[in-house]
Structures are given as structure tokens and as C-alpha cells.
Amino acid sequence: MNYSRFINIVSAARQPSPIRVLTDLYQRSPPSMISLAGGVPNPSLFPYETTTISLKDGSKLDFGWNIMQQALQYSSSAGVPELLNWLKEFQIKIHNPPTARYSPEKGQMDICVTTGSQDGLAKVFDMVISPGDNILLDVHCYSGILSAMKPLGCNLIGVPIDKYGIIPKALKDVLSEWKPEDAKNPKSNIPKVLYTVPNGNNPTGTSMTTQRKEEIYQIAHDYDLLIIEDDPYYFLQFEKFMVLQLLQQWGQHGFLKHVECVIEFYKKQKDLMVTAANKWLKDVAEWHEPAAGMFLWLKVKGISDTYRLVMEKALEKEVLFVPGNAFSIDSSQPSPYLRASFSFASAEQMDLAFQRLATLIKEAVQTGRETR
Numbered sequence: 410m411n412y413s414r415f416i417n418i419v420s421a422a423r424q425p426s427p428i429r430v431l432t433d434l435y436q437r438s439p440p441s442m443i444s445l446a447g448g449v450p451n452p453s454l455f456p457y458e459t460t461t462i463s464l465k466d467g468s469k470l471d472f473g474w475n476i477m478q479q480a481l482q483y484s485s486s487a488g489v490p491e492l493l494n495w496l497k498e499f500q501i502k503i504h505n506p507p508t509a510r511y512s513p514e515k516g517q518m519d520i521c522v523t524t525g526s527q528d529g530l531a532k533v534f535d536m537v538i539s540p541g542d543n544i545l546l547d548v549h550c551y552s553g554i555l556s557a558m559k560p561l562g563c564n565l566i567g568v569p570i571d572k573y574g575i576i577p578k579a580l581k582d583v584l585s586e587w588k589p590e591d592a593k594n595p596k597s598n599i600p601k602v603l604y605t606v607p608n609g610n611n612p613t614g615t616s617m618t619t620q621r622k623e624e625i626y627q628i629a630h631d632y633d634l635l636i637i638e639d640d641p642y643y644f645l646q647f648e649k650f651m652v653l654q655l656l657q658q659w660g661q662h663g664f665l666k667h668v669e670c671v672i673e674f675y676k677k678q679k680d681l682m683v684t685a686a687n688k689w690l691k692d693v694a695e696w697h698e699p700a701a702g703m704f705l706w707l708k709v710k711g712i713s714d715t716y717r718l719v720m721e722k723a724l725e726k727e728v729l730f731v732p733g734n735a736f737s738i739d740s741s742q743p744s745p746y747l748r749a750s751f752s753f754a755s756a757e758q759m760d761l762a763f764q765r766l767a768t769l770i771k772e773a774v775q776t777g778r779e780t781r
Contacts, residue, residue, distance in 0.1 A: 412516070415601055415635045420536040433485045452478040470654045488522030492653040496520050499661055526641045531557045533637055538563050543600040545583065545634070547575060549706070549746070551611045552735045554604065554639070565738045566600065572697035574617040575605055577624040584632055592633035603634045609642040609702025612736045612748040616700040642702050675703065675752065682751035682759050689763040693770040703752040711774040714743030722769045728762045 413421075435444050457477050462470040472480070479489070487493060497520055501509050508518040523529035538544065540562030546554070548567030558565060569579040584600070591597040605625070607617040617625070629636050656664055682705050683698055690696075694707045709715055719732040733746025751759065 412635070414595075414633075415537045417537060417539040429486050432483060436485060436490060449483055450481075452482060455481050457481065464655075468658070470658060472654065476654070487520070489653055492522060492656075493520050495653065495656050496522070499664075502661060526639065527553050527557065530554065530637070530639060534558055534561060537602055537635065537637075541598070542602070543598055544602050544604065545580070545600045546604040546738075547606070547610060547613070547615075548738070549610075549613050549733070549736045550604075550738065551606070555736075555738065555740075558604075567738050570610075570613065570615060572615055573621045574607065574610060574615045575621075575625055577621065577628060580625065580628050584628070587632070589631050589633070599632070601633075601635055602637060603629060604637040604639065606639045606641070608640055609699060609704075611641075611702060612704050612731065612733075612746075613706040614697065614699025614702050614704050615706075616702075678703075678751040679705075681756045682749065682754075685756070685759040685763045688760065689767040690770075693767055693774075703750050705749045705751060707747050707749060709745050709747065709770055712770065713745055715745060715747045716743075718769060718773055719747055722773070723766065726765045726769065728765050730766070 431444075435442060438444075455478065458474055459477060460472045462472070464470065484490075497509070497518070500506065500518070500520070506518050508516055511517040521529070523532065534557055538558065538561045542563040543566055544558065544563045545566050545568055546558075547570050549570065550567075555565070566583060568575050568583055570576060580603075587597065587599040591599040592601075603625075607622060609616055626636070628634070659667065679699060686694070686696060686705060686707070690707065693711070694709050696705055696707050699705060709718070712718060714734070715730075716732045716734055719730045723730055731748040733744030733748070734740045734742065736746075736748070737744055749762075754762065
């Protein structure tokens with residue numbers, strides 16, 4: 410695939426830093442290489458020598474002097490080489506993307522480690538979005554993404570969703586304003602980018618089925634859309650050098666075993682929250698049971714805007730939620746939704762929180778005090 414049409418003018422003008430290129434060359438060089446190029450900190454001045462980290466399974470991670478030097482020293486821009494190699498092999502094992510077997514000239518799969526998913530996304534947005542661009546995304550979107558996109562001066566177009574994420578027909582309806590061939594016209598304002606979270610969307614908890622993904626992909630193919638797939642809940646994220654030692658000790662099997670434990674924990678938490686919701690909220694709210702993620706997305710009945718309910722009344726009763734407008738493209742518009750997280754609270758806390766919420770909703774509906 411030719412990605413050049415998606416790169417904005419600013420990114421297209423960027424050139425590799427000569428110093429970073431030399432850093433990469435030095436890291437791939439034999440120990441006999443003498444470098445007078447980079448301003449690399451002298452490791453003899455690093456205050457840390459060794460450390461040991463105890464794991465819950467009773468084993469330990471030992472960081473000797475050589476590892477500590479590497480952890481504290483400059484590395485390649487894309488990340489610690491050993492970690493990148495581990496991640497590439499793991500991606501091939503789990504997802505087996507066809508691009509992994511492409512040549513670099515044809516767009517071979519590559520990996521870059523960032524300081525978190527939102528840092529990586531912000532880099533992507535800066536690379537592909539220009540002022541005035543039309544950007545497609547779920548109608549309810551994580552507030553951090555909205556905060557990252559809005560300053561770029563783009564037009565955010567929300568696409569309706571159901572419990573399986575973006576609705577293909579709705580996406581087609583949004584794109585019906587343009588023709589597929591408009592994608593070949595550099596002067597056209599046809600959307601070039603579709604941002605979505607396919608698994609455990611925040612805040613809605615929706616997850617796309619394989620069929621839904623295929624339908625969305627076909628539409629993207631027809632309109633030459635670049636899909637920015639944000640998948641923060643598929644695997645855990647750690648500090649990058651610590652995770653290298655952990656992954657090397659665990660191996661792929663050990664990592665997947667840990668993931669299974671995490672999945673089972675959050676599934677139990679989700680079940681506890683759904684049980685509490687069914688107990689207290691079935692007459693005052695509606696929801697879809699999430700298949701991934703950490704959140705239950707509630708639509709309150711009889712209340713057009715949950716902002717005052719959440720930010721004033723619920724706070725007075727010592728219970729915290731996030732009002733739906735925080736995830737709206739236009740946060741000034743009323744929203745009947747609110748988000749509840751099941752990641753941390755106990756069963757007793759969830760039950761009490763939803764009991765209090767149910768009482769507040771009923772009081773607000775009776776008194777008609779539902780506006781901000």
C-alpha cells in the first residue's frame with residue numbers, strides 16, 4: 410500500500426536525524442567500533458549498578474550492571490532492539506500479518522515502542538492530519554483522543570455505533586457525500602482517516618465481530634481510507650525495558666498465560682458490575698454488556714443530560730462516574746450517557762454505587778432537574 414497520500418506536508422518534510430542514524434549504526438556495530446560521534450553519557454557516572462525485582466510467582470528479575478547500563482543509556486528511536494525483535498516475533502505468532510513477509514520497499518511491517526498508546530496515537534495524528542481534514546471516528550470516543558485531535562484543526566465526523574461498534578451502513582451513509590474516486594483527487598475533502606477501537610471501546614465497551622471488521626475494512630478499501638486501529642486492551646503495556654526482561658523470562662507462552670489470568674479477572678469484575686446494574690438500574694437505564702475493556706456504558710432513561718447528575722448529585726452521595734458529554738465530539742451538547750468503570754471497585758462498592766445512582770436518577774426524573 411502506498412501511504413504517501415496520507416502523510417501531511419509537515420511530516421513529509423521531515424528527514425531522519427543524522428545523529429539518530431549514527432546511534433542506530435553504532436548499536437549494530439561490533440564492540441571494536443570506536444565512536445566519537447554521539448554525545449553519549451558515560452555509564453561510569455550512572456548512580457545505579459544492579460537491582461532485583463520480585464514477581465508474584467516467586468521468581469525474580471535480576472538486572473546486572475550490563476543490563477542497567479543498557480537500560481539507562483540512549484537507545485534507537487524505535488525502542489530497545491531486543492524488545493523490538495521480541496515484539497515482532499510475537500506479532501507474527503499471534504496475528505501473522507501478511508506485511509511481515511513484505512520487503513522493506515513494499516511496506517514491511519515494523520514496530521515502534523512509545524511511552525503509552527496515546528503518545529503513539531498523538532504521533533500518528535500529527536503525521537497524517539492537516540487543518541480542515543475530515544476525520545471519521547466512533548460517535549462516542551475516548552476523551553483523550555478528542556483532546557489530541559481537536560487542536561489539529563480537523564473536522565471530526567461521528568459515525569453511529571451499536572453494540573458491535575461502528576455500523577457499516579452508517580459509515581456508508583456518511584461517506585455517500587463523496588464518490589470513491591474522489592480519493593484520487595488531492596483537492597477533495599473526502600475523509601482519509603478512520604479512527605476506531607475494535608476491542609472494548611472506551612467508553613462504550615463495544616467490540617467488533619470478525620464479520621463487522623471485514624465489512625468496515627471493505628468500505629475503507631473502497632474509499633481508500635487509512636484505518637487507525639487503537640487496541641489498548643488487547644495486551645498489557647509496561648515500562649519498556651522492564652518488560653523486555655520479563656518477556657524474556659516468561660517467553661510467549663508465559664506472557665499469554667498471564668494475559669489469560671488478567672482476562673479472567675476483568676471478566677469477573679464485569680460480571681459483578683452487570684449483576685449490580687441488573688439489580689438496581691434495569692428500570693432507569695439501558696446498556697449492552699461489554700465484551701472487552703473496563704467500562705459499562707449506561708444510557709439513563711428520562712434524563713437528557715447526565716452532567717449535573719454526575720458532577721453534582723452523585724458527588725454529594727460520594728460516588729464517581731464520568732458524564733457522557735466527556736466522550737462527545739461536541740461536549741457542549743447534552744448527553745444521556747454515563748460511564749462506569751469495573752476495573753477497581755469491589756462487588757460491595759459496585760452494588761452500593763448503583764443503588765445510590767438509581768435513587769438519584771429517580772429523584773431527578775421526578776423533579777425534572779436534568780439539565781446542566
